Amino acid sequence: MFYEHQSIESQKNYKNMLTIFGNMSRLFSESESPYLYYRVHENIFTKYFDVNNNARSDDSVDAYNSTSGIGIGLKTWVGNDDQKVAEFGRLRSSYDNLVGIDLITKIAELRNIRIRTTKNAHGLHNMFYHIIKRIPKSMCIYETTFDEIDIPNIELIEDKGNDNNTYFNDGKHTYHFSRSKNTLFMIFNDMELLERFDVEIYEDPYEIISELSTRGIKSYSQIEVTNNNQLCLKLYSTKNDIKFVPEKSGLNQWNANGRPRDLNEIYIPYPAEDRRRGEFFPSRDTPFELELPDGQLISAKVCQQDSKAIMSNPNRLLGNWLLRTVFELKEGTIVTYDMLREFNIDSMIFTKLTDSKYKVEISELGTYENFYGLKDVEDIV
Structure with a gap:
């Protein structure tokens, strides 16, 4: 025990x-x-x-x-x-x-x-x-x-x-x-x-x-409360209040058209609404250390046009951990929002430890909305 x-x-x-x-x-x-x-x-x-x-x-x-x-x-x-x-x-x-x-x-x-x-x-x-x-x-x-x-x-x-x-x-x-x-x-x-x-x-x-x-304890109102060292990113997209995982981007980046891709290639979406929350990650293409929940350390960076993605370097590392180890999916399996619902995971919380080191935790359904005080939308595939 x-x-x-x-x-x-x-x-x-x-x-x-x-x-x-x-x-x-x-x-x-x-x-x-x-x-x-x-x-x-x-x-x-x-x-x-x-x-x-x-x-x-x-x-x-x-x-x-x-x-x-x-x-x-x-x-x-x-x-x-x-x-x-x-x-x-x-x-x-x-x-x-x-x-x-x-x-x-x-x-x-x-x-x-x-x-x-x-x-x-x-x-x-x-x-x-x-x-x-x-x-x-x-x-x-x-x-x-x-x-x-x-x-x-x-x-x-x-x-x-x-x-x-x-x-x-x-x-x-x-x-x-x-x-x-x-x-x-x-x-x-x-x-x-x-x-x-x-x-x-x-x-x-x-x-x-x-x-x-009466002993001079600092009042709660005097204590600075900040959430600037954390950022929650969702693993899905939303259109007309419907949640879905795109078939050729994000967790399915490996399935995109164009150049040959590793079957483990994915990225964590970093959409405009979250980039507007303030500077959190290093500038585009600047490597930073990312600690996964199991303690594994990998290199990652913000990349793609408009800095819309978080990817590992090499890009297969993050997908190998999330798709193969965590989700236990076979190579070539399209990730859907229905799958995320079964896993009870649809977002990730990044914590900034230093300017060049971060850690990430997977989060349950609805965490993104709760984190930012947003109204939840339909979790339908």
């Missing part, structure tokens, strides 16, 4: 910070079980352990370490151990007419695609869940396996469920799919308890906050 192999100091700091936030539960809840917002949990975990925070990408893992090849799904809850593990609302049309084993097989396939895509993108070979379960006056630390669904061994649980909820088991875990919520749940009934610690819930946290405010 991951937690047991962390340093005593890291474990202590982790529990201490969880306790502090639990102490302040009365700000949010009257429950006797400590309150812990899931985003806070993600940030605390990645602060005190040697992992990258992947929560913003919202793929199958919330944290990872490519060097050791581990990916972690972070969860926290009170009460029922039947917890959400994936949502498929944007893909409802692909299973809306299915029932029974056909429905569950399709959901399992979509779930497994997302897990494999996450593993491939970050170079992971071992994934698990790290869980904080909150009970009255305490927090419990659990861990359990994070597996693909074993489709050949799926069996429906006939004596449970109804027209809306279908329960099934794959020999490793028990799941249920809610049609109304388009959500897959897993029953976490095989967790290993690693530690339990007490959390005092302060009756009047407002008094403590008031005391802190």
Whole structure:
């Protein structure tokens, strides 16, 4: 297990910070079980352990370490151990007419695609869940396996469920799919308890906050908040409010007419609306170092007429990673927006580390709109 192999100091700091936030539960809840917002949990975990925070990408893992090849799904809850593990609302049309084993097989396939895509993108070979379960006056630390669904061994649980909820088991875990919520749940009934610690819930946290405010702490309004070091680029184009992947450019640049091209040749579109957001990348044809999610370093540059593309040098490197390793597509396969929907990926977030070094993360459907506060359009092929 991951937690047991962390340093005593890291474990202590982790529990201490969880306790502090639990102490302040009365700000949010009257429950006797400590309150812990899931985003806070993600940030605390990645602060005190040697992992990258992947929560913003919202793929199958919330944290990872490519060097050791581990990916972690972070969860926290009170009460029922039947917890959400994936949502498929944007893909409802692909299973809306299915029932029974056909429905569950399709959901399992979509779930497994997302897990494999996450593993491939970050170079992971071992994934698990790290869980904080909150009970009255305490927090419990659990861990359990994070597996693909074993489709050949799926069996429906006939004596449970109804027209809306279908329960099934794959020999490793028990799941249920809610049609109304388009959500897959897993029953976490095989967790290993690693530690339990007490959390005092302060009756009047407002008094403590008031005391802190008198100690000269800089107010939030005085803190400069900037997003200038990040840029989100979409992997698709839009026409008449319809999203699509062009057949001969972008992720399908290898299929363009003209000169002979490597089957892995692609580019990340850098359209005018994003170039107008300000100077972010070096000038056209100036190489910069790009760190991929799996830690691989490649050379890249802004290129093409009007500086409309981000390409690797040589140009096959980026496509070999994204098309072959992450998406697991065979050479000659035209990428469509429908494929991106299944992968739950349609954009990338670039982070500027220095003037000549950047890193990139793949991002879930809708990230581009959320990143810039835009209205989403129809995600139709």
